[in-house]
Amino acid sequence: MKKAKITKNLNQIKKELKNAQLVAVSKYSPFEDVVLAYEANQFDFGENKVQELIDKAQLAQGLGLNKIRWHFIGHLQTNKVKDLIKIPNLFAIHSVDSIRLLEELMKREADLQVPELKLFFQVNTSHELEKSGFDSPEELKQALDLLMAKPSSKLKFFGLMTMGTIRTTDFEVEASRCFRDLALIAQNLESLYQLKDKLHLSMGMSQDYKLAIEAGSDYVRIGSAIFKT
Ligand SMILES: *Cc1c(COP(=O)(O)O)cnc(C)c1O
Numbered sequence: 001m002k003k004a005k006i007t008k009n010l011n012q013i014k015k016e017l018k019n020a021q022l023v024a025v026s027k028y029s030p031f032e033d034v035v036l037a038y039e040a041n042q043f044d045f046g047e048n049k050v051q052e053l054i055d056k057a058q059l060a061q062g063l064g065l066n067k068i069r070w071h072f073i074g075h076l077q078t079n080k081v082k083d084l085i086k087i088p089n090l091f092a093i094h095s096v097d098s099i100r101l102l103e104e105l106m107k108r109e110a111d112l113q114v115p116e117l118k119l120f121f122q123v124n125t126s127h128e129l130e131k132s133g134f135d136s137p138e139e140l141k142q143a144l145d146l147l148m149a150k151p152s153s154k155l156k157f158f159g160l161m162t163m164g165t166i167r168t169t170d171f172e173v174e175a176s177r178c179f180r181d182l183a184l185i186a187q188n189l190e191s192l193y194q195l196k197d198k199l200h201l202s203m204g205m206s207q208d209y210k211l212a213i214e215a216g217s218d219y220v221r222i223g224s225a226i227f228k229t
Contacts, residue, residue, distance in 0.1 A: 006033065006227065007036075013222060020212075020220050023071045023073070023220065023222070024037050025046040026046065026056065026223070027047050027223060028224070031060075033227050034056060034068075038060075038067075043069055044071060046071040046094070047070065047073065048072070048073050050076070050080040050083055054087060069089060070087060072084060073221055075132050076093065076097075078104040082108050085105070092119070092158060093117065095132065096120065096122060098132075099139070106150065117155050117156065119155055124162070125177075126164060128167065159200030160189075160202070164203075175212070176214075176215060179201075179204070179215035179217065182203055182215075183201060201216060201218050201219070202220075203219075203220070204217045204220035206222050
């Protein structure tokens with residue numbers, strides 16, 4: 001029954017995605033749900049805790065779920081980088097939110113098990129204090145300069161991530177504003193750095209992914225709408 005429900009939710013959401021990729025956020029879900037989603041052809045999964053990701057990645061490897069691509073989406077403490085970076089099938093980190101974290105990733109990148117790791121820089125478009133992320137274009141540029149100074153790096157600047165405002169009376173308007181802001185910041189960086197590849201936008205969760213898709217999202221990160229409803 002659980003399998004039918006997860007499959008139905010996945011299929012429903014996938015119809016609405018346009019060209020966006022779906023990252024199924026399994027952070028509230030037991031590993032068994034990851035397997036059920038995998039059997040329904042969902043291969044991108046997101047987690048926000050390093051130890052939980054390590055545990056699930058190990059179980060997945062044990063079962064030979066080799067198509068899985070793991071996305072780390074939570075606040076990453078610098079002292080956990082060394083463990084995260086060794087995970088097989090690690091695809092992207094959506095939450096690079098400080099220069100200090102980027103420096104630590106660059107220091108440890110030799111331990112990567114994958115040829116390339118995609119990085120999204122997290123931008124605090126809602127300016128809520130409890131949210132992580134770069135607060136200004138200057139900080140973002142500093143981070144980008146740091147990464148670009150090492151062209152041989154296996155860390156690839158892949159795009160930007162944001163979350164819509166939580167505390168607001170008009171959450172749809174606010175979320176759309178955050179998403180459009182992120183798209184503009186990405187455009188500015190693309191032209192400023194003359195980037196060959198378009199930046200990818202990671203935005204949209206269960207309650208606001210439709211708005212994010214309208215604003216041009218490339219990666220939506222959806223948990224409860226797949227696993228909980
Ligand atoms: C939990 C989480 C999500 C998914 O949230 P849902 O509301 O369950 O879809 C997406 N992005 C981040 C960064 C998260 O922490």
